[in-house]
Amino acid sequence: MMRTRPLKVALLGCGVVGSEVARIMTTHADDLAARIGAPVELAGVAVRRPDKVRGGVPAELITTDATALVKRGDIDVVVEVIGGIEPARTLITTAFEHGASVVSANKALLAQDGASLYAAAEQHGQDLYYEAAVAGAIPLIRPLRESLAGDKINRVMGIVNGTTNFILDKMDSTGAGYQEALDEATALGYAEADPTADVEGFDAAAKAAILAGIAFHTRVRLDDVYREGMTEVTAADFASAKQMGCTIKLLAICERAADGGSVTARVHPAMIPLSHPLASVREAYNAVFVEAEAAGQLMFYGPGAGGSPTASAVLGDVVAVCRNRLNEATGPGESAYTQLPVSSMGEVVTRYHISLDVADKPGVLAQVATVFAEHGVSIDTVRQQGKDGEASLVVVTHRAPDAALSGTVEALRKLDTVRGVASIMRVEGE
Amino acid sequence: MMRTRPLKVALLGCGVVGSEVARIMTTHADDLAARIGAPVELAGVAVRRPDKVRGGVPAELITTDATALVKRGDIDVVVEVIGGIEPARTLITTAFEHGASVVSANKALLAQDGASLYAAAEQHGQDLYYEAAVAGAIPLIRPLRESLAGDKINRVMGIVNGTTNFILDKMDSTGAGYQEALDEATALGYAEADPTADVEGFDAAAKAAILAGIAFHTRVRLDDVYREGMTEVTAADFASAKQMGCTIKLLAICERAADGGSVTARVHPAMIPLSHPLASVREAYNAVFVEAEAAGQLMFYGPGAGGSPTASAVLGDVVAVCRNRLNEATGPGESAYTQLPVSSMGEVVTRYHISLDVADKPGVLAQVATVFAEHGVSIDTVRQQGKDGEASLVVVTHRAPDAALSGTVEALRKLDTVRGVASIMRVEGE
Structure with missing residues (x-):
C-alpha cells in the first residue's frame, strides 16, 4: 500500500544540475513514487538569483532564503547542489537540525569536512548521501560502501576529472601540446574559463580524499592528498609514453600500504600501459579501477559530469533516503573504524x-x-x-x-x- | 555502541564459493563486525558430502540436514550457494518462513521463480539479495536497483558469461576455430566438461532475465529470453568482423522498445565495433554496459565468476542484510510496477x-x-x-x-x- 502524504524535497541551487533534478522529479514523478513507495514532491527551490531559474520550476516554489527553507521542519530531504564550502556547510547542518536528511554533490565540502557532517547527521538521526560528489553518474560510492562491504579494498585508481581527461586524450590522439588541447577543451565547453581547479588537480584531489576514506574505512582529508597538476605534460612526454606502449592520464590513486598499516592518496599525471582498462577511457569520460582482495579487479565507467548524469546520481540517492525514511531507518553512516594513518x-x-x-x-x-x-x-x-x-x-x-x-x-x-x-x-x- | 549478540549466518553449500564465504567470515570477522555494527558468526554449514568440506570449517558446524538448519529459528541470514532449482527453492522459502533473510547466488532459480521468492520474502518480512547471481563480483544488481533508482534505464547490454568470452577472445586473437578454443578453455579450467549451459547461452539467458526485470521494473522470466548459442561462430565470421572493424561477443541484451511500451531480452553472438567499450573485454572477464536516460552510458567491469569474487558479492549482501536487521528494516523488494509486456x-x-x-x-x-x-x-x-x-x-x-x-x-x-x-x-x- 502506498502512503499518500508525499515526501518533501528542498532543492538548494538550481543551476545545471539542480534544474535537471527539478525537471526529472516532475516528469518522472510516477516512477519515483512507485520506486519509493510514496509520492515525492518538490517543496521549495532556493536560488541566489530568482530571475535566472530554468527548467520550468513553478514560481511559487522559488525562494532566495535558503536558511528559511531548510528550517521549515516539514522537509524530508534537502538536495544541496550549490557547491563550495559556505553557505553549503551551514545549510546542511541546519537541515539535519531541523529533521531533514541531505543528498549532496559537494565534493569540496565532503573532502574537507566529511567527518563533521557525518557526525551531525548521526546526532540528528539523518542520512547523508553523496553519490554525485565523485564521478558524476557512475555508481561508485554505493558499490564501495555497500557492495564491497564484505571485501578488503587495496587500491582505487581512477580518472575522476573529465576536463583533464579530455585534454590528455586530445594530446594523445592529435600530438597537440597542452595549451592547444586546453584551448580546444575551453572552446567546446569542457574546460571552464579558469581551469585551475581541474588542471592543477584540486578537483581530483577532493574526490581522492572521499574515495580513500570510504575504501579504507578511515578519515582522509583533502590536505592528506598529494597533488600534482598536468599543466607540464608535453607532447614529448606522450611520445616517450608511446615508445613504452603507454599513454598518460591524470590519475587519483588511493592505496593501502603493502604492510596494511597505512594508506596513501595522491593525484598526478602518470604513464599507464595501453593494455590497462583505464588507458582506453576517452574524451571527458571518467572511470575508476578498484582492486579488492576477494573481488579482484573491477572497473566503473561513465560520464563524470554534466547536468543530467549528476542529476541521475542525486535522484538515486533521493530514492534511497526516502525509502530509509519510510522504513524509519538510516543508511550506512561514516565508517572510519580502521583509523589508518595517511602516509606522505x-x-x-x-x-x-x-x-x-x-x-x-x-x-x-x-x-x-x-x-x-x-x-x-x-x-x-x-x-x-x-x-x-x-x-x-x-x-x-x-x-x-x-x-x-x-x-x-x-x-x-x-x-x-x-x-x-x-x-x-x-x-x-x- | 556495538551490540554483542552475534548475527547468525547459515551456509547452504560449501564448494568453491561457499568455502570462500566461510573463510572470509572467519579471517575478516572483525572488519565485518565493524561494518555491520554487530558481530556475525557462521552458525552452520549444510553440505551433501561432509568428507569433502574444505577451507577449515569447524567439524561441529557441518550438517547434512539443510532443512533442519534453515528451520532452527535462530538464523538471521541463510546464504544459498547450492545452485539449481531444488532443493534450493524449498530451502529458501523455508528459511523465510522461519524468520531468516536470504542471500543467494542462484541465477537459474531467480530467473525462473524470482517473483514467487520475492513474494515469500515480503510475506515474512525478510530480505532477498542476490548480487552474486549476475556477473560475479561486479556490483551490478545494487547499482541498477538503487543507484539508478531515480533514472530510466533504456538498455542493458553485457558480456555475462566468462567461459564464452574466453573462447571468443581466443578465436579473435589467435584465429582458432570454435572447437580448438573450447578445448583450450576446458584444459585451463574455464569451461566445464559439459559446456552446454555456457556455450548454448542458457547461463547468460538466466542473467538476462534477471537484469531485464530489474532494469525495467517488470517481470521477465527465463522463457521470455530469446537465446542463441555461440557454437556456430567460425573463424570466417571473425575475419568478416575484422573487415568491418568489429569483433564478436556473446551478448545479453535487454532493451526497452522505442515506443516504451514493451521490452525484449535476448542472448546471441553479435558483432560489435572495436571502439565499443565491450569489445576490449578480454579472457573470462565480464562487463555490462548500461544506457540510462539521464546517466548516459555506464559500464561495469570485473571477474564474472570464481570462488573469491563470488564470495565478495555474497558477503556484501550479507553485510547489507545484517544492517537491515539491526535497523529492523528490509531493503528494496521486487519492483515490477511497470508490468511492461515482453515482446518476442x-x-x-x-x-x-x-x-x-x-x-x-x-x-x-x-x-x-x-x-x-x-x-x-x-x-x-x-x-x-x-x-x-x-x-x-x-x-x-x-x-x-x-x-x-x-x-x-x-x-x-x-x-x-x-x-x-x-x-x-x-x-x-x-
Missing part, C-alpha cells in the same frame, strides 16, 4: 620514467647509474639517444619509494654531465 | 551482417537486393567476392525488425542463384 608521498612505492638531457661523452651513463644505485633505486631499462652533441637518457626504474626517487633526481641535477631533467613521470597500472 | 525476438530491431554463397553470374546482386527490398530490409553495404566460379556476397543492413530479416533469409534460400547462407550475425553497439 615519500612513502609511496611506484615506478618512474625519467628523461635526462646529458653531455654526449663516455662515462655519463656510468655516472648516472651510480647515482640511482646510491639512492637504492634499481634501474629497469635505459635508452640513450644522441642529438647534435647533446644526448638524452631515458631511465625507467623498478619500484622504489618516492622519497628515494626525489633524492636521486636532486643528486642527478648536481652532476655537471647532466644538463637538465626534462621530465619525471610515474608509471602505474602494471 | 521478431520485434527486436537491429542491424545484420549476412554472408551468402552465390552463383558467380550477372544479375545475382539485383536478385538478392530485390528480396531485401521486398521484405522492407534496407541494405547499408554489399561486398562481392569471386572465388573459383563461386562468389560470396556480404550484405550489411540498416536497422530492421528481426522478423523482417528472417523473412528475407527464408526467401533468399529459395533463390536458385543462392547456394547457401553461410552466416547471419547481428551487429550491435553502434
Whole structure:
C-alpha cells in the first residue's frame, strides 16, 4: 500500500544540475513514487538569483532564503547542489537540525569536512548521501560502501576529472601540446574559463580524499592528498609514453600500504600501459579501477559530469533516503573504524620514467647509474639517444619509494654531465 | 555502541564459493563486525558430502540436514550457494518462513521463480539479495536497483558469461576455430566438461532475465529470453568482423522498445565495433554496459565468476542484510510496477551482417537486393567476392525488425542463384 502524504524535497541551487533534478522529479514523478513507495514532491527551490531559474520550476516554489527553507521542519530531504564550502556547510547542518536528511554533490565540502557532517547527521538521526560528489553518474560510492562491504579494498585508481581527461586524450590522439588541447577543451565547453581547479588537480584531489576514506574505512582529508597538476605534460612526454606502449592520464590513486598499516592518496599525471582498462577511457569520460582482495579487479565507467548524469546520481540517492525514511531507518553512516594513518608521498612505492638531457661523452651513463644505485633505486631499462652533441637518457626504474626517487633526481641535477631533467613521470597500472 | 549478540549466518553449500564465504567470515570477522555494527558468526554449514568440506570449517558446524538448519529459528541470514532449482527453492522459502533473510547466488532459480521468492520474502518480512547471481563480483544488481533508482534505464547490454568470452577472445586473437578454443578453455579450467549451459547461452539467458526485470521494473522470466548459442561462430565470421572493424561477443541484451511500451531480452553472438567499450573485454572477464536516460552510458567491469569474487558479492549482501536487521528494516523488494509486456525476438530491431554463397553470374546482386527490398530490409553495404566460379556476397543492413530479416533469409534460400547462407550475425553497439 502506498502512503499518500508525499515526501518533501528542498532543492538548494538550481543551476545545471539542480534544474535537471527539478525537471526529472516532475516528469518522472510516477516512477519515483512507485520506486519509493510514496509520492515525492518538490517543496521549495532556493536560488541566489530568482530571475535566472530554468527548467520550468513553478514560481511559487522559488525562494532566495535558503536558511528559511531548510528550517521549515516539514522537509524530508534537502538536495544541496550549490557547491563550495559556505553557505553549503551551514545549510546542511541546519537541515539535519531541523529533521531533514541531505543528498549532496559537494565534493569540496565532503573532502574537507566529511567527518563533521557525518557526525551531525548521526546526532540528528539523518542520512547523508553523496553519490554525485565523485564521478558524476557512475555508481561508485554505493558499490564501495555497500557492495564491497564484505571485501578488503587495496587500491582505487581512477580518472575522476573529465576536463583533464579530455585534454590528455586530445594530446594523445592529435600530438597537440597542452595549451592547444586546453584551448580546444575551453572552446567546446569542457574546460571552464579558469581551469585551475581541474588542471592543477584540486578537483581530483577532493574526490581522492572521499574515495580513500570510504575504501579504507578511515578519515582522509583533502590536505592528506598529494597533488600534482598536468599543466607540464608535453607532447614529448606522450611520445616517450608511446615508445613504452603507454599513454598518460591524470590519475587519483588511493592505496593501502603493502604492510596494511597505512594508506596513501595522491593525484598526478602518470604513464599507464595501453593494455590497462583505464588507458582506453576517452574524451571527458571518467572511470575508476578498484582492486579488492576477494573481488579482484573491477572497473566503473561513465560520464563524470554534466547536468543530467549528476542529476541521475542525486535522484538515486533521493530514492534511497526516502525509502530509509519510510522504513524509519538510516543508511550506512561514516565508517572510519580502521583509523589508518595517511602516509606522505615519500612513502609511496611506484615506478618512474625519467628523461635526462646529458653531455654526449663516455662515462655519463656510468655516472648516472651510480647515482640511482646510491639512492637504492634499481634501474629497469635505459635508452640513450644522441642529438647534435647533446644526448638524452631515458631511465625507467623498478619500484622504489618516492622519497628515494626525489633524492636521486636532486643528486642527478648536481652532476655537471647532466644538463637538465626534462621530465619525471610515474608509471602505474602494471 | 556495538551490540554483542552475534548475527547468525547459515551456509547452504560449501564448494568453491561457499568455502570462500566461510573463510572470509572467519579471517575478516572483525572488519565485518565493524561494518555491520554487530558481530556475525557462521552458525552452520549444510553440505551433501561432509568428507569433502574444505577451507577449515569447524567439524561441529557441518550438517547434512539443510532443512533442519534453515528451520532452527535462530538464523538471521541463510546464504544459498547450492545452485539449481531444488532443493534450493524449498530451502529458501523455508528459511523465510522461519524468520531468516536470504542471500543467494542462484541465477537459474531467480530467473525462473524470482517473483514467487520475492513474494515469500515480503510475506515474512525478510530480505532477498542476490548480487552474486549476475556477473560475479561486479556490483551490478545494487547499482541498477538503487543507484539508478531515480533514472530510466533504456538498455542493458553485457558480456555475462566468462567461459564464452574466453573462447571468443581466443578465436579473435589467435584465429582458432570454435572447437580448438573450447578445448583450450576446458584444459585451463574455464569451461566445464559439459559446456552446454555456457556455450548454448542458457547461463547468460538466466542473467538476462534477471537484469531485464530489474532494469525495467517488470517481470521477465527465463522463457521470455530469446537465446542463441555461440557454437556456430567460425573463424570466417571473425575475419568478416575484422573487415568491418568489429569483433564478436556473446551478448545479453535487454532493451526497452522505442515506443516504451514493451521490452525484449535476448542472448546471441553479435558483432560489435572495436571502439565499443565491450569489445576490449578480454579472457573470462565480464562487463555490462548500461544506457540510462539521464546517466548516459555506464559500464561495469570485473571477474564474472570464481570462488573469491563470488564470495565478495555474497558477503556484501550479507553485510547489507545484517544492517537491515539491526535497523529492523528490509531493503528494496521486487519492483515490477511497470508490468511492461515482453515482446518476442521478431520485434527486436537491429542491424545484420549476412554472408551468402552465390552463383558467380550477372544479375545475382539485383536478385538478392530485390528480396531485401521486398521484405522492407534496407541494405547499408554489399561486398562481392569471386572465388573459383563461386562468389560470396556480404550484405550489411540498416536497422530492421528481426522478423523482417528472417523473412528475407527464408526467401533468399529459395533463390536458385543462392547456394547457401553461410552466416547471419547481428551487429550491435553502434
